[in-house]
Structures are given as structure tokens and as C-alpha cells.
Amino acid sequence: MNPPPNGAPDRRPGGRTARIRAQVLDAVRAELGEHGYEGLTMEAVAARAGVHRTTVYRRWQDVGGLLADVLDAAGEDDWAPPDTGSLRGDLTALNGEIHDSLVVRPSIPQALVAASFRSARAADAQQRLWEDRYQRCEAIVERAVERGELPPDTAARPLLIAATAPLYHQLVLLRTAPDPHLAAQAATTAALAATAGAFARPAPGDGP
């Protein structure tokens, strides 16, 4: 295809290439913070990064490419899900984090979601990031199973989705006013359903 879009410091990891990438990505985040996704243009990013337009076009192609790179960089952190000692506590804390990240204006996650609708590459990067996050969150369910809070055959992913989806739905899709106890409400509901065995896997004999 074409050369890797995300910096690809394979051939020349030298200072300039990396420096310019950092400048540009910083500029993207700053622009996103100031004008939101709507106001994010290649022109403005290049100007703020102190880099020529052509450079940005050549390395990232379009706005979606820029966002994809930002998303990939976001997945390289060491974030870990909260560990409060109980399933309900973990889910509530997790939802609190999600809630806060979605209500600050302007919200970077919101902008990234918006971008994923305009660019296939941003959508792919977004999907990778979601997958990574939910994967890490499965630890919450594993710990709950170890503590005996949940039956051992509980499917982690649907449970996590049930807990977090209402937040995204209300704040991203429906755009209702931020409800202070929405996070706890959704977490509690999911925990309750899980304890009742709502997420037990259908086929128990899935061993080796």
C-alpha cells in the first residue's frame, strides 16, 4: 500500500522526524481542545505546529489520519481500571472516569468519536482503542469472580458493555444534560444483573 501513516520512524528515527510528529500531535490536541472537532483543519494544525501544510498532508493524508495517530498514541499509556474491592465499586469508579472525560468541554473523546464517523482510518484506530480498554477492564470481572461475587462462567464483555453503554448513550448520542448519579446508577444496575447471573455463558462445556 502506502508508507505507514503513523510516523513510521523505521528508516530514520532521528530527532527531526520524531520532533515534528510530537509537535503536530500536540497541535492536534490543542486545536481539538480549543475549537473542538469541527474547527480542526489541516491548515490550523500545520500553522500551530510550525510546520508546512504539505508535510502534514504527506505524512497523515487527512484529518482522520491525524486523529488515528492521536488515538494510537492514546492507547500506549499505562491506564488500569480502578480497583476498589467490590464489583459495584469498580464499575462505579470506572463510570465516573468515563463520565468526567465526556462532560468536560471540549471533550477529546467526544471529538474522537465524531472523527471516527468521517474517516475509516480514525474508525479503525478508535476500534483498536476501545478493544484495548475493554480488554484491560476485564480484570474487574475476573477479580469479582475470584472474590466469589460472580459465578465463574460470567461473560466479562457483555457485563462491561451493559455497565458503560448507558453513559455513552446519554452523553454522546442523546446529549442529555449530565446527570450526576447517572454513572452510579448504570454501574449498580449492571452489577445487580450480573450478580443475578444475567451474563452467564450459554454453553458451560467450553473447556479443552
Add this chain to the structure above:
Amino acid sequence: MNPPPNGAPDRRPGGRTARIRAQVLDAVRAELGEHGYEGLTMEAVAARAGVHRTTVYRRWQDVGGLLADVLDAAGEDDWAPPDTGSLRGDLTALNGEIHDSLVVRPSIPQALVAASFRSARAADAQQRLWEDRYQRCEAIVERAVERGELPPDTAARPLLIAATAPLYHQLVLLRTAPDPHLAAQAATTAALAATAGAFARPAPGDGP
């Protein structure tokens, strides 16, 4: 502000104005169906509608205005939530409808969601449509309460959100592969939590 964008046949409800509005909205839906939201341009809509570009710009301003008008038109139907005789059945049928509308390619609802991120006016229209839909769906909860399936102080909206949010989350935001029994799974979970009283309103004494 400015003259009403959605046709506004106040002053001259004559045949041509209405005819052109219909042509343009049809063209929007057709373009949306063929090229998705990405490929929706004012130029193409005008051409397909057999109308001059300037006319479309003047009456709808931008793509968001077009979508907003389509959304408003969509809310004028006589849709009613399914009535199967049980809460779980109703929610499952409802989720089935949502599921189907989101997995067909290209999906109009998906495109409208995407549009709502680009245009404030489309976002407003989208919000009106969601509100209308969830309002109508509250009948599901009311019937369940009347049947004695749910406690009388059950909050309808959070319950409906809990039931439907996982679908939107997976199919619109996460874009995972369509899961055939995802609709039933989410509906069942929500129904179970509701029966357990997870959506009981906190303050019982809110009467006159």
C-alpha cells in the same frame, strides 16, 4: 434569527415550494442510501433533485440543515412501540427493530448520527427525534406496571436506556460484528434488573 430552514411554507404554501422540498429531501435520502453520509454533498443533492445548487444553499444552508429537515420529517410518522404482552417481549422486539435499522448497509440512522456530530442543527433535530421515540416507548413500561410486572414507581427512561444503549454502543460506537442475539440479551438483562427494582425512583413522595 433567520427564516425557518425547514421549508417554512408560511407565506407561500404553493405547489412549487413544496414540490422542490420533497424533491430535495428525496434526493438526500437517496444519496444517503447510495454513498452514505460521507458521500453526501450539497452539489450531488442539488443535481439529483434537479434543482440549482444555490436553491439548496439558500433554503438549507448546509448538509446539517438538510439532515435536520429529514430528521424532522422522520418524526412525523405514526410509529408505535411493539406490544407483545410482556416487558421482556416488548424490549426484545424493540431491540430487534433497532438492531435491524442499524445493520443494514448503508444505514440511515447511522448516517444521521454521524451528521449530528458535524452540525449543531442536525444535532438538535436528532435530539428531538430521540426524545420523541423514547417518549413513545414509555408506554412499554406503563403497560408492564399495569400488568404488575414492575413496581409502580419504576422510572421508565433509565430502564429504556439500559435496554437499548448496549445495541447502539456496540453497533454505532464500537462497530463490533453484529451479534444475532445481542438484542435479546440486552433486553433480557434490562428486564431482569427492572423486575428486581433497579429502576425504582429514589423519592417516593413526589405526588401533589
Add this chain to the structure above:
DNA sequence: CCACTAGTGCGACAACTGTTGCTTTAAGAT
């Protein structure tokens, strides 16, 4: 039937977006 005018068609234009060929800079190797 005729006059009025909201709404549409038309063409020209400015602004913006993205591309291309070439030159210049600087990282990495000899």
C-alpha cells in the same frame, strides 16, 4: 386577466482544500 413578489435559476467570483514537482535541510553512514 393582470400585477405583485417570494422563490428559483444563472453565472461569476472569492475562499478554501488538497496535489505536484522541485529545492533545501539535516540525520545517519563512510
Add this chain to the structure above:
DNA sequence: ATCTTAAAGCAACAGTTGTCGCACTAGTGG
């Protein structure tokens, strides 16, 4: 130090998007 070449700068260009003034068409009212 100097050579090589990947990557950035630069300027000119084509295509697209949105705007404006004016002419004209066709509902609306007398």
C-alpha cells in the same frame, strides 16, 4: 569531515465549496 538520501520547505496549481447580484418563473391576490 563529507557524502547520501529521507524528510521538510516552498510555490504554483487544479478542484471544490460556498456566496452574491441580478434576471426570471410561477404562485397569490386583486
